[in-house]
Amino acid sequence: MSTTFDRPVPRPGVLDIEAYVPGKSAAAPGVKVYKLSSNETPLGASPAAIAAFGSLRDKLELYPDGASTKLREAIGTRYGLDPARIVCGSGSDELLSLITSAYIGSGDEGIFTTHGFLVYKIAIMAAGGVPVVAEEKNLITDIDAILAKVTPRTKIVYLANPNNPTGTYIPFDEVKRLHAALPKHVVLVLDAAYAEYVRRNDYASGIELVATSENVVMTRTFSKIYGLAMLRLGWCYGPVGVIDALNRIRGPFNVNGPALEAGIAALNDEEHLAKALAHNDKWLPWLTAELEKLGIGVTPSVGNFLLLHFPKVPGKTAKDADAFLSSHGLVLRAVGAYGLPDCLRLTIGPDEANLKVVATLGAFMSGNTARA
Numbered sequence: 001m002s003t004t005f006d007r008p009v010p011r012p013g014v015l016d017i018e019a020y021v022p023g024k025s026a027a028a029p030g031v032k033v034y035k036l037s038s039n040e041t042p043l044g045a046s047p048a049a050i051a052a053f054g055s056l057r058d059k060l061e062l063y064p065d066g067a068s069t070k071l072r073e074a075i076g077t078r079y080g081l082d083p084a085r086i087v088c089g090s091g092s093d094e095l096l097s098l099i100t101s102a103y104i105g106s107g108d109e110g111i112f113t114t115h116g117f118l119v120y121k122i123a124i125m126a127a128g129g130v131p132v133v134a135e136e137k138n139l140i141t142d143i144d145a146i147l148a149k150v151t152p153r154t155k156i157v158y159l160a161n162p163n164n165p166t167g168t169y170i171p172f173d174e175v176k177r178l179h180a181a182l183p184k185h186v187v188l189v190l191d192a193a194y195a196e197y198v199r200r201n202d203y204a205s206g207i208e209l210v211a212t213s214e215n216v217v218m219t220r221t222f223s224k225i226y227g228l229a230m231l232r233l234g235w236c237y238g239p240v241g242v243i244d245a246l247n248r249i250r251g252p253f254n255v256n257g258p259a260l261e262a263g264i265a266a267l268n269d270e271e272h273l274a275k276a277l278a279h280n281d282k283w284l285p286w287l288t289a290e291l292e293k294l295g296i297g298v299t300p301s302v303g304n305f306l307l308l309h310f311p312k313v314p315g316k317t318a319k320d321a322d323a324f325l326s327s328h329g330l331v332l333r334a335v336g337a338y339g340l341p342d343c344l345r346l347t348i349g350p351d352e353a354n355l356k357v358v359a360t361l362g363a364f365m366s367g368n369t370a371r372a
């Protein structure tokens with residue numbers, strides 16, 4: 001029996017997906033806007049990357065190198081990796097989707113944590129799979145909870161380390177413990193979008209685990225500390241089998257030429273990277289301490305953003321804070337879609353924005369909420 005419809009109908013499950021809603025960028029009219037909602041770097045891209053991007057303006061008729069050869073070589077040199085085991089993508093979002101569609105089919109399960117990155121759930125459902133949520137412990141990934149969710153249908157475990165939007169991380173020993181206990185056919189995706197920001201001796205992005213196993217893939221991005229979010233550029237390092245699968249299903253020219261050139265230049269500009277890191281090292285602890293003094297709960301973060309917890313008191317809620325901040329041009333990220341309705345996520349911004357956030361939230365928390 002076949003049913004006919006009077007218009008195309010997506011595959012079962014597609015219309016159950018809640019589309020990703022990016023951080024907003026607008027605030028009240030007439031005020032200077034600071035976008036602190038998408039974990040973008042306040043330092044901008046490396047000047048060398050901007051120049052490399054511009055150098056292609058007269059060559060837009062040409063197809064880019066579909067194999068991202070020079071960029072993979074540059075990444076290989078920078079991190080000591082075999083370029084043949086790297087795939088570049090249009091943002092790491094594309095790579096997460098490719099990995100998912102290569103390993104998850106109808107009814108297969110993908111596991112992520114309660115406040116894991118929303119893209120995992122979308123990718124799983126788009127592939128016809130079943131999203132499975134493992135509880136966190138105090139907003140931190142709980143390896144045992146993940147392992148308890150593994151079934152014969154599990155195909156992928158997604159681990160953002162550090163995680164967004166919580167900013168928390170787990171030590172590399174824990175990642176290794178998870179890997180050791182997973183069945184060998186399950187892909188472990190280590191999403192290390194914020195790896196460059198982490199200053200902890202017990203942290204590792206996962207390169208060592210990829211190198212020594214056949215089921216671990218690490219994804220990285222140029223969108224965060226490198227400041228190339230608009231160009232959409234990411235890469236992954238994985239075992240030969242996974243890399244082969246991704247190269248078969250990716251678009252033949254999935255990374256654009258300006259992104260490739262800018263990415264190489266950004267990788268080579270170590271001075272710019274150091275500046276971005278120093279800026280974060282200065283403001284992350286300062287903002288954490290100052291906001292806590294105001295009575296706002298702050299989850300300890302190792303990334304370039306903070307998860308702020310507001311009281312459930314009328315007039316003082318996250319929603320109230322969001323409205324007040326917006327009226328002062330400060331755009332934070334509401335994280336209700338992540339199951340955190342009492343929180344806002346704050347990206348570390350430029351100096352003046354960080355100072356203004358503390359001053360504005362100071363006024364908000366003390367009840368002095370008249371329009372400045």
Ligand SMILES: *Cc1c(COP(=O)(O)O)cnc(C)c1O
Binds near residue numbers: 091220
């Ligand atoms: C920002 C982010 C990414 C990066 O996405 P791109 O597509 O590379 O811009 C990946 N994972 C997490 C957890 C992120 O926060």
